[in-house]
Amino acid sequence: xxxxxxxxxxxxxxxxxxxxxxxxxxxxxxxxxxxxxxxxxxxxxxxxxxxxxxxxxxxxxxxxxxxxxxxxxxxxxxxxxxxxxxxxxxxxxxxxxxxxxxxxxxxxxxxxxxxxxxxxxxxxxxxxxxxxxxxxxxxxxxxxxxxxxxxxxxxxxxxxxxxxxxxxxxxxxxxxxxxxxxxxxxxxxxxxxxxxxxxxxxxxxxxxxxxxxxxxxxxxxxxxxxxxxxxxxxxxxxxxxxxxxxxxxxxxxxxxxxxxxxxxxxxxxxxxxxxxxxxxxxxxxxxxxxxxxxxxxxxxxxxxxxxxxxxxxxxxxxxxxxxxxxxxxxxxxxxxxxxxxxxxxxxxxxxxxxxxxxxxxxxxxxxxxxxxxxxxxxxxxxxxxxxxxxxxxxxxxxxxxxxxxxxxxxxxxxxxxxxxxxxxxxxxxxxxxxxxxxxxxxxxxxxxxxxxxxxxxxxxxxxxxxxxxxxxxxxxxxxxxxxxxxxxxxxxxxxxxxxxxxxxxxxxxxxxxxxxxxxxxxxxxxxxxxxxxxxxxxxxxxxxxxxxxxxxxxxxxxxxxxxxxxxxxxxxxxxxxxxxxxxxxxxxxxxxxxxxxxxxxxxxxxxxxxxxxxxxxxxxxxxxxxxxxxxxxxxxxxxxxxxxxxxxxxxxxxxxxxxxxxxxxxxxxxxxxxxxxxxxxxxxxxxxxxxxxxxxxxxxxxxxxxxx
Numbered sequence: 001x002x003x004x005x006x007x008x009x010x011x012x013x014x015x016x017x018x019x020x021x022x023x024x025x026x027x028x029x030x031x032x033x034x035x036x037x038x039x040x041x042x043x044x045x046x047x048x049x050x051x052x053x054x055x056x057x058x059x060x061x062x063x064x065x066x067x068x069x070x071x072x073x074x075x076x077x078x079x080x081x082x083x084x085x086x087x088x089x090x091x092x093x094x095x096x097x098x099x100x101x102x103x104x105x106x107x108x109x110x111x112x113x114x115x116x117x118x119x120x121x122x123x124x125x126x127x128x129x130x131x132x133x134x135x136x137x138x139x140x141x142x143x144x145x146x147x148x149x150x151x152x153x154x155x156x157x158x159x160x161x162x163x164x165x166x167x168x169x170x171x172x173x174x175x176x177x178x179x180x181x182x183x184x185x186x187x188x189x190x191x192x193x194x195x196x197x198x199x200x201x202x203x204x205x206x207x208x209x210x211x212x213x214x215x216x217x218x219x220x221x222x223x224x225x226x227x228x229x230x231x232x233x234x235x236x237x238x239x240x241x242x243x244x245x246x247x248x249x250x251x252x253x254x255x256x257x258x259x260x261x262x263x264x265x266x267x268x269x270x271x272x273x274x275x276x277x278x279x280x281x282x283x284x285x286x287x288x289x290x291x292x293x294x295x296x297x298x299x300x301x302x303x304x305x306x307x308x309x310x311x312x313x314x315x316x317x318x319x320x321x322x323x324x325x326x327x328x329x330x331x332x333x334x335x336x337x338x339x340x341x342x343x344x345x346x347x348x349x350x351x352x353x354x355x356x357x358x359x360x361x362x363x364x365x366x367x368x369x370x371x372x373x374x375x376x377x378x379x380x381x382x383x384x385x386x387x388x389x390x391x392x393x394x395x396x397x398x399x400x401x402x403x404x405x406x407x408x409x410x411x412x413x414x415x416x417x418x419x420x421x422x423x424x425x426x427x428x429x430x431x432x433x434x435x436x437x438x439x440x441x442x443x444x445x446x447x448x449x450x451x452x453x454x455x456x457x458x459x460x461x462x463x464x465x466x467x468x469x470x471x472x473x474x475x476x477x478x479x480x481x482x483x484x485x486x487x488x489x490x491x492x493x494x495x496x497x498x499x500x501x502x503x504x505x506x507x508x509x510x511x512x513x514x515x516x517x518x519x520x521x522x523x524x525x526x527x528x529x530x531x532x533x534x535x536x537x538x539x540x541x542x543x544x545x546x547x548x549x550x551x552x553x554x555x556x557x558x559x560x561x562x563x564x565x566x567x568x569x570x571x572x573x574x575x576x577x578x579x580x581x582x583x584x585x586x587x588x589x590x591x592x593x594x595x596x597x598x599x600x601x602x603x604x605x606x607x608x609x610x611x612x613x614x615x616x617x618x619x620x621x622x623x624x625x626x627x628x629x630x631x632x633x634x635x636x637x638x639x640x641x642x643x644x645x646x647x648x649x650x651x652x653x654x655x656x657x658x659x660x661x662x663x664x665x666x667x668x669x670x671x672x673x674x675x676x677x678x679x680x681x682x683x684x685x686x687x688x689x690x691x692x693x694x695x696x697x698x699x700x701x702x703x704x705x706x707x708x
Contacts, residue, residue: 131279
């Protein structure tokens with residue numbers, strides 16, 4: 001029976017481990033990418049959880065797949081945790097009931113999730129179960145081998161889980177005292193065995209004994225303990241759960257744990273019960289004192305799982321014993337145990353199977369980047385290879401995308417969404433361009449509709465939705481045909497015959513060289529107007545020049561005169577922010593038309609003909625503000641970049657912290673009262689016409705400011 005339960009646990013933890021759950025969960029993407037790049041995993045940067053990274057690295061040398069190696073390592077550690085917990089079951093329940101008791105951990109959805117999502121905390125229940133098993137076995141026999149093994153396991157726990165080091169040390173000292181007390185009839189042998197166990201534990205923990213051990217923050221533990229205990233059964237308190245809506249403990253397991261805890265408290269004078277209670281209290285205090293900002297409850301509470309389920313096994317043992325005592329005259333004890341075990345298997349299998357089935361739609365509710373990356377990877381798998389996907393800059397830079405879609409990134413099939421580079425699309429796409437826009441960014445979606453009116457906009461399908469009930473779409477998919485992008489790249493040309501005010505010819509041209517000397521579009525004299533929005537991919541100094549012969553030409557950018565051939569200004573450098581700028585070119589042929597060629601030299605680039613891909617027509621109306629982005633919180637800090645922001649607060653892909661100074665013109669539709677208020681995460685100020693209107697901190701509850 002025990003072997004069947006272990007095989008079931010293995011199957012549930014290794015089944016489709018590479019693809020379920022889809023994409024990355026939690027820190028998997030960061031660690032997976034670090035594994036591929038040969039860097040230390042995030043969980044080892046502070047000297048923690050050395051066993052899991054070592055195992056993952058060993059598996060990566062064999063598989064070559066970072067994410068798969070992480071999950072295989074966690075699944076193996078989780079399976080070993082079930083195996084060691086079988087030893088605890090052997091010590092706490094009757095041998096006939098041990099397989100049934102082991103089902104509590106083998107089918108626990110919480111433990112399954114940690115085993116399948118490469119949670120580094122999965123090593124904690126493994127080592128705590130090992131210590132429990134060996135300690136309980138040592139308490140029942142004065143055998144140096146078991147005592148030494150208990151010291152070895154405690155030393156490993158001390159090394160692997162720094163958060164529990166003070167608790168582990170106290171717990172082990174209590175174990176030594178209980179061992180000596182329980183074997184006081186053979187006190188000489190007990191002291192020798194205890195000294196051997198202590199020596200082995202210190203030898204294993206020696207590499208970290210010199211490190212500073214911080215005692216738990218008892219005040220924080222007292223404050224956070226009720227919340228963490230409630231999180232065991234309330235799904236809404238663990239929003240980062242792998243499967244939305246699932247609690248850490250099932251109601252049945254929790255009921256058994258409470259009943260078993262009461263039983264153990266009744267026999268508190270027994271060494272095994274006292275050792276269990278001390279371990280629970282010490283571990284619980286250490287866990288409750290941890291910083292919840294850095295570790296999620298579903299991971300942080302894993303060290304308590306062996307204690308909780310150990311109490312549940314005690315209750316299950318008494319329940320099955322009572323069942324056999326009540327029905328042994330009707331059915332044989334063996335049949336009763338088999339029937340009860342099958343019923344228990346059915347009861348525990350329902351949430352486990354529901355959890356396994358939900359892995360296909362599993363999402364991490366705390367990371368938009370992960371969810372969008374996973375959705376993008378699924379679309380890439382079925383999309384035309386000529387399609388290009390444009391995604392928010394934070395998603396583009398997120399490790400999950402680099403890990404899951406590295407080939408697509410290298411091939412240029414995925415690009416970051418930004419004004420001046422991909423909005424409008426400033427290149428010749430090999431196929432259609434697909435924009436993924438987070439659903440809450442309505443202004444960005446409006447900009448896309450304005451730039452590409454023929455684009456097809458669809459909300460994300462239900463399996464990619466953000467809400468638990470699949471009611472609110474997470475993102476919108478905006479598909480722009482290749483033909484529309486190419487048709488919008490170029491200059492809008494109006495030609496006027498003589499001194500006429502009405503255009504004789506109006507068309508779109510996809511070139512910046514006009515051979516009007518040999519092929520004049522109209523009989524001279526004629527004039528022409530060329531209009532477009534110019535996309536500058538980066539802030540810096542741009543050099544513009546033109547070859548227009550004897551013809552008259554003026555070039556303006558954002559109404560600033562840059563070139564005027566009649567004044568002899570055929571080239572000029574100008575500083576431009578990243579984004580979109582209004583480009584206006586006026587041409588006068590005179591009696592003898594001349595050919596026209598436009599050039600530019602971008603920052604750190606060479607002088608080349610002005611690329612038609614950097615031009616969008618028809619020219620977009622002016623919108624937004626010019627922003628100076630500076631590092632840190634100092635308004636006079638180092639300048640990071642300058643942007644022509646059509647949307648304030650747009651995801652520019654910059655590393656925080658930074659501050660922005662926006663300036664520009666404010667259009668007021670009519671005279672009268674106007675009210676201003678900022679919506680910002682930090683301190684903000686608003687000034688109008690040189691007058692400070694708003695100055696405040698976030699959530700300061702200041703009233704809206706009225707300005708006339």
